[in-house]
Amino acid sequence: MEDVRVSIIMNCHNCEQYLTEAIKSIYAQSINDWEIIFWDNFSTDRSPEIVKSFDERIKYYKGEEFLPIGAARNLAVQKAEGEFITFLDTDDMMVPTHLESLLNAFKDDTDAVYSNFVIKDMSTNETKKPFNPEYEFHEGHIAGHLAKKNFIWLQALMVKAEAVKKLDHAFDAELMTAEDYDFILRLALNGKFRFISDATLIYRMHENNITSTKQHYFTHDFSYLIRKYRTLMDARMLKDLTRQYLMNVRIDLSEARFRVFPFIRLG
Numbered sequence: 001m002e003d004v005r006v007s008i009i010m011n012c013h014n015c016e017q018y019l020t021e022a023i024k025s026i027y028a029q030s031i032n033d034w035e036i037i038f039w040d041n042f043s044t045d046r047s048p049e050i051v052k053s054f055d056e057r058i059k060y061y062k063g064e065e066f067l068p069i070g071a072a073r074n075l076a077v078q079k080a081e082g083e084f085i086t087f088l089d090t091d092d093m094m095v096p097t098h099l100e101s102l103l104n105a106f107k108d109d110t111d112a113v114y115s116n117f118v119i120k121d122m123s124t125n126e127t128k129k130p131f132n133p134e135y136e137f138h139e140g141h142i143a144g145h146l147a148k149k150n151f152i153w154l155q156a157l158m159v160k161a162e163a164v165k166k167l168d169h170a171f172d173a174e175l176m177t178a179e180d181y182d183f184i185l186r187l188a189l190n191g192k193f194r195f196i197s198d199a200t201l202i203y204r205m206h207e208n209n210i211t212s213t214k215q216h217y218f219t220h221d222f223s224y225l226i227r228k229y230r231t232l233m234d235a236r237m238l239k240d241l242t243r244q245y246l247m248n249v250r251i252d253l254s255e256a257r258f259r260v261f262p263f264i265r266l267g
Contacts, residue, residue: 003033004082004083005082005103006034006035006082007034007080007082007086008035008088009073010076010090011039011072011090012038012039012043013043013066015043015045015090016050017091018090018092019051021093022090023036023050025093028096029097029098029099034082034099035081036057037059037061037076037079038060039061039062039063039076040061040062040063041066042062042063063075068173070175073087074169074173084158084159085161087154088155091204091208092203092204094201095199097198101198105196106158106160109192110160111163111192112157112159112184112191112193113194113195113196115156115198116197116199117155118202120203120204121205122206131151133195138193138195139195140192146184147233147237150181150184154180154183156201163190164187167190171183172228175225177218177221181221181225185229189232218251218252222241223245225241225245226245
């Protein structure tokens, strides 16, 4: 097997519905020096059978118990052997030039590169691009911009493995849905980013997406993040992060008026 340049992390729990198409989109890439680290988070469906129908470029691991997504991703990242690390959810797809385009954008002082993506509504087949790179994407030290708004989708990110190793931890297992945002934000506090304007991924929106079915978890997570970053960010960035928390509170209230949610602990 050739030396691995890119490790692609896939985490799965009962993900058979779109899994074959997701994996085939990796095999269709314009470069071949990659590996898939597939972490089966205690699936009970046909996911293992589907994965094992492919060749040895997929390294399959199965957990002994179900874990939160952050903890499961950490275990997968520990298995990565590539110089670069990227991610793909099992219901999404890469366009054929995705890996090559991100790799070509790296410079010597670049720690991570991200791209735009397309959202496809699986119920209507309608597509849209969520961001306008000219106005919403940023390069260099971008932590201040990210504190205001998250404009990077984890699947659209490629990061140097050495940059991940410099972090105290990759994904925070205490977070329910914002573990990817926290990961990207900590990378941005420590390194430099670049972007490409092209949409190189397809995010398939359907009724089982965690981001659509568990929106209220973001309220919990941003409360936690404000406490976590209290000593890591300057006052302006922390204020912007608090605004994101309050925005999620409003969304949560509009979707479930009687749900109990955590407020910021000031002490």
